[in-house]
Amino acid sequence: MTRIGILTSGGDCPGLNAVIRACVLRGIRGYGDEFVGFIDGWRGVLDGVAVELDWRSVRGISKLGGTILGTSRTSPFEEGGGPGRVAAVLREHRVDALVVIGGEGTLTAAKLLHDEGIHIVGVPKTVDNDISATDYTFGFDTAVEIATEAIDRLHTTGESHHRCMVAEVMGRHVGWIALHAGMATSAHAILIPEQRASIEEICDWVRKPFERGRTPIVVVAEGFVPEGMNHAHSERGLDAFDRPRLGGIGEMLAPLIEKGTGIETRSTTLGHIQRGGTPSASDRVLATRLGMAAVDAVHDSAWGTMVATRSTAIVRVELVEAIGKLKTVPQDRYDEAFRLFG
Numbered sequence: 001m002t003r004i005g006i007l008t009s010g011g012d013c014p015g016l017n018a019v020i021r022a023c024v025l026r027g028i029r030g031y032g033d034e035f036v037g038f039i040d041g042w043r044g045v046l047d048g049v050a051v052e053l054d055w056r057s058v059r060g061i062s063k064l065g066g067t068i069l070g071t072s073r074t075s076p077f078e079e080g081g082g083p084g085r086v087a088a089v090l091r092e093h094r095v096d097a098l099v100v101i102g103g104e105g106t107l108t109a110a111k112l113l114h115d116e117g118i119h120i121v122g123v124p125k126t127v128d129n130d131i132s133a134t135d136y137t138f139g140f141d142t143a144v145e146i147a148t149e150a151i152d153r154l155h156t157t158g159e160s161h162h163r164c165m166v167a168e169v170m171g172r173h174v175g176w177i178a179l180h181a182g183m184a185t186s187a188h189a190i191l192i193p194e195q196r197a198s199i200e201e202i203c204d205w206v207r208k209p210f211e212r213g214r215t216p217i218v219v220v221a222e223g224f225v226p227e228g229m230n231h232a233h234s235e236r237g238l239d240a241f242d243r244p245r246l247g248g249i250g251e252m253l254a255p256l257i258e259k260g261t262g263i264e265t266r267s268t269t270l271g272h273i274q275r276g277g278t279p280s281a282s283d284r285v286l287a288t289r290l291g292m293a294a295v296d297a298v299h300d301s302a303w304g305t306m307v308a309t310r311s312t313a314i315v316r317v318e319l320v321e322a323i324g325k326l327k328t329v330p331q332d333r334y335d336e337a338f339r340l341f342g
Contacts, residue, residue, distance in 0.1 A: 013125050040074070096119060104130070108324075110319060114304040124308060125139065143275060164218065167187075170275070174329060178190055189219070189341050190341070196227050198228070206257055
């Protein structure tokens with residue numbers, strides 16, 4: 001029997017509860033394990049706040065959004081933290097190994113703790129689908145589905161009023177959500193952080209479908225930087241990691257498009273609705289498979305690894321492969337969409 005700790009850290013994401021459920025059920029039924037859930041991510045570890053997890057506590061949670069354990073953007077290396085503090089809390093709770101579910105920042109911390117001898121297995125989590133060393137992450141499919149439905153709705157109101165509609169979606173450094181949602185909704189322009197475009201080009205992409213009697217649809221990732229700007233649009237200060245709080249690029253572009261084309265233009269920012277609510281069926285399945293694989297990795301003593309997807313298979317990769325470099329949209333994928341602009 002192994003006593004396993006679980007934590008969810010960073011931004012919330014559809015599918016987190018499905019991972020937790022799969023870990024607990026696989027461990028109890030397959031190995032006779034015990035489980036402890038740390039509350040609010042690394043904050044729960046530093047404060048020693050945890051709850052016992054059994055099959056009753058995870059019953060029926062795979063369809064729920066968010067995380068029953070809570071989350072935060074706390075670093076385990078904050079003042080009062082560090083490997084010594086983490087190890088002491090794990091001993092206090094009799095935890096033999098830790099399953100860490102999170103994005104690049106969380107997995108970077110997990111790698112550093114592993115280097116100090118903490119028994120850790122990682123599970124990748126991000127709606128942006130930007131973690132290297134895995135083909136897909138749970139939460140991404142749900143975010144794309146939500147964005148697609150919203151953009152479809154914007155299309156109908158745009159048709160009624162003969163407007164251009166700009167939809168701003170999540171994507172600080174990568175444009176996977178914008179690319180997939182834009183292609184799914186037949187958008188006439190998809191603007192992503194990996195590619196620059198001038199206002200003149202954007203206006204041309206908008207003008208052409210309007211002249212054909214269509215409603216121009218522009219999908220823009222929050223981290224898109226137009227030509228002539230040096231940084232992503234930010235007017236909301238800094239977050240807990242001193243990063244600019246992005247958002248508002250759609251509202252900035254709309255009047256410029258209207259001025260450049262003479263077409264009435266409106267913008268909608270989808271924001272956090274993309275990461276909330278019920279996970280899609282695909283994300284529930286992926287999250288469940290990753291959760292079970294994480295517990296198997298614990299029992300194989302595969303410390304310092306992360307479970308990941310390769311095509312339809314679940315594999316293990318070293319944590320170092322998942323950090324330090326984001327998985328961006330490659331040029332050929334953008335080129336596919338670009339051929340349909342305008």
